[in-house]
Amino acid sequence: MVDTSDEWIVTRTGIRERHIASNGCHSSDMAVAASKQALEMAGCSGDEIDLLIVGTVTPDYRLPSTACVIQEKMHLPNAVGFDIVAACTGFINGLSIAAPLIEVGRYSKALVIGVEKLSSFTNYADRNTCVLFGDAAGAAVVSREEGEGGVLSTFMKSDGNMRELLWAEVGGTVNPYSPDFSFDGRDKILMNGSDVFKVAVKEMGRAAQNVLDEAGLKPSDIAMIIPHQANIRIIDALAKRLKVDPEKVYINIDKYGNTSAASVPLALDQANRAGKIKPGDNVLMVAFGGGLIWGAALVRW
Numbered sequence: 001m002v003d004t005s006d007e008w009i010v011t012r013t014g015i016r017e018r019h020i021a022s023n024g025c026h027s028s029d030m031a032v033a034a035s036k037q038a039l040e041m042a043g044c045s046g047d048e049i050d051l052l053i054v055g056t057v058t059p060d061y062r063l064p065s066t067a068c069v070i071q072e073k074m075h076l077p078n079a080v081g082f083d084i085v086a087a088c089t090g091f092i093n094g095l096s097i098a099a100p101l102i103e104v105g106r107y108s109k110a111l112v113i114g115v116e117k118l119s120s121f122t123n124y125a126d127r128n129t130c131v132l133f134g135d136a137a138g139a140a141v142v143s144r145e146e147g148e149g150g151v152l153s154t155f156m157k158s159d160g161n162m163r164e165l166l167w168a169e170v171g172g173t174v175n176p177y178s179p180d181f182s183f184d185g186r187d188k189i190l191m192n193g194s195d196v197f198k199v200a201v202k203e204m205g206r207a208a209q210n211v212l213d214e215a216g217l218k219p220s221d222i223a224m225i226i227p228h229q230a231n232i233r234i235i236d237a238l239a240k241r242l243k244v245d246p247e248k249v250y251i252n253i254d255k256y257g258n259t260s261a262a263s264v265p266l267a268l269d270q271a272n273r274a275g276k277i278k279p280g281d282n283v284l285m286v287a288f289g290g291g292l293i294w295g296a297a298l299v300r301w
């Protein structure tokens with residue numbers, strides 16, 4: 001499709017495989033599949049969920065939110081559902097919003113989802129982006145429980161000055177779709193990869209340090225880092241910056257590529273189900289994406 005090679009993709013990104021959802025499988029369908037597994041693992045019924053936050057830049061519709069579609073499909077009659085557009089940090093921002101609302105007692109059980117059908121939004125004629133992105137969903141139940149642990153600290157930040165480094169120029173109210181307009185792929189993901197790369201390494205490192213400082217912990221206290229899976233070189237640079245043993249960094253970019261908001265919850269779930277996270281472990285999640293926006297969450301499992 002484009003002038004590239006397996007060798008270039010693997011050495012420059014670490015990606016070997018990506019998953020592309022079929023035409024009839026929408027963001028809400030992937031989110032429902034993930035959510036059912038999350039509710040099952042949490043031993044909780046749909047009736048108990050009173051807050052539903054969905055991070056996505058690939059909604060089913062422009063209106064209503066994908067959260068409302070998921071609410072209907074999942075039968076969550078007691079929830080308020082809404083989407084957040086925070087690109088790759090969507091899940092971390094969802095968790096950062098849900099945790100304090102639960103802590104103060106305003107809500108009792110949240111379902112936080114990160115889901116993307118990026119294949120619907122990728123220009124397969126652009127080699128700068130089309131080799132990177134995949135489709136996925138991940139979900140977590142966040143609830144108020146007795147005992148030690150929980151969400152220790154969170155951090156969210158954005159800088160809209162850099163929004164044109166990673167964006168879709170056409171399709172909103174500034175440049176609406178029009179039959180007279182040539183899109184030239186500008187309604188799909190456009191990215192200046194090398195500039196984004198530099199900011200990602202710096203700000204993911206800072207975000208991670210920020211949540212560690214707030215919790216009064218050191219990098220050596222982290223049992224597992226769940227980083228956004230955008231590029232293996234970004235992940236390696238982050239581990240080096242934090243001086244953390246690479247063994248403590250969960251990596252699945254080779255199997256899924258960059259799945260934006262789904263990346264962190266997908267990796268978290270896989271690390272957990274693989275037994276790599278134990279009760280009492282400090283787990284650091286950190287992500288970066290279009291906005292530009294970045295964030296981190298530190299959780300005691």
Ligand SMILES: CC(C)(COP(=O)(O)OP(=O)(O)OC[C@H]1O[C@@H](n2cnc3c(N)ncnc32)[C@H](O)[C@@H]1OP(=O)(O)O)[C@@H](O)C(=O)NCCC(=O)NCCS
Pocket residue numbers: 003004005008009012013088127128129131166192193194195196197200230231234258260288289290
């Ligand atoms: C996109 C990314 C993999 C590109 O890697 P890079 O080493 O920075 O490469 P550059 O963009 O500097 O491009 C280097 C060369 O490779 C080329 N190239 C880009 N994509 C290519 C591909 N798929 N196959 C072959 N060559 C490619 C470029 O055209 C450029 O060629 P030139 O020097 O002749 O102009 C990398 O920059 C990246 O991962 N960026 C961050 C992405 C990210 O974190 N996004 C935020 C979260 S969504």
